[in-house]
Amino acid sequence: MITVEHLTKRYGAQLAVSDVSFSCAPGTVTGFLGPNGAGKSTTLRAVCGLTLPTSGTATVGGRPYRELPNAGRHVGVLLDAGAQHSGRTGREALTLAALVQGVPRTRVDEVLEHVGLAGKPAGKRVGKYSLGMRQRLGLAMALLGDPQVLILDEPANGLDPDGIFWMRGLLRGFADRGGTVLLSSHLLREVEAVADQLVVIAGGRIVAQGSSAELLASTGSLVRARDSAALTAALTAAGIGAVPGLADGLVADAPAEAVGLAAATAGVALLELRPAGGDRLEELFRSLTGPSAGTSPTTATQIQETRA
């Protein structure tokens, strides 16, 4: 279990994280999402005892990370895939870590196999590794002590689509066996497929959190007409709110049936009409990461209101 309570971190005048609270339960994958500079790494560093909070607490299994005896046996951490010594081979780096953690050497071969670095890649110097291979080695390091908790910062960086698919399977399997996974990303789609729970942070504050099913579900519709202005007028006349969606469509605050009826009543021909699915969260993301980011902050209350 990871528990973050009222975590705040200031760097001088810079407020990096403000009053952040969330928890991650065993058996689940939590996606920690937010645009660049949102406060993801600062939060993860605080959970891993690498950054002292200005106020608030972060614990793993009920204890601050720094108080965990032989932390690597409890928590696997991958914060920076580039942190490995470039002159050592992957196998050497893992063997050294196994010695420090008191892990049997046989475990080195197991994790090398597990992350797809067994054989030739294991004997290559880390300096010659691609970014994807470094991520795999970082994951092997995190898994080495057979921990119950994994904390990973942007683990898909540098992985190709096959690698991303593989990693999702690995994390899903870890959680399905009772493990707790917290992974950060600035890409919604990257974590959507694997996360049970989402925590969205922007400007150092939590702007949305809940189960993926809850956040990605929507009662709204995605609708597109040749004449967008006429469609907007038809929806307004029917008392249905709408915001610009992807491409030239609208995300309407009503089920597809009500939207279709409103358009038909006004004689507006539709090109597309379907349940919006995760478009609400996509919209939230666009508002956080798009050109207008910061000019109209979206709060958790707002996302809840629009879905009500």
Ligand SMILES: Nc1ncnc2c1ncn2[C@@H]1O[C@H](COP(=O)(O)OP(=O)(O)OP(=O)(O)O)[C@@H](O)[C@H]1O
């Ligand atoms: N050591 C530091 N000193 C001063 N400011 C910092 C420090 N570390 C982070 N910050 C600031 O805190 C804010 C949050 O940064 P953080 O790295 O946590 O964001 P992030 O969500 O991980 O971003 P990214 O996706 O770009 O890695 C940013 O404004 C950043 O500039």
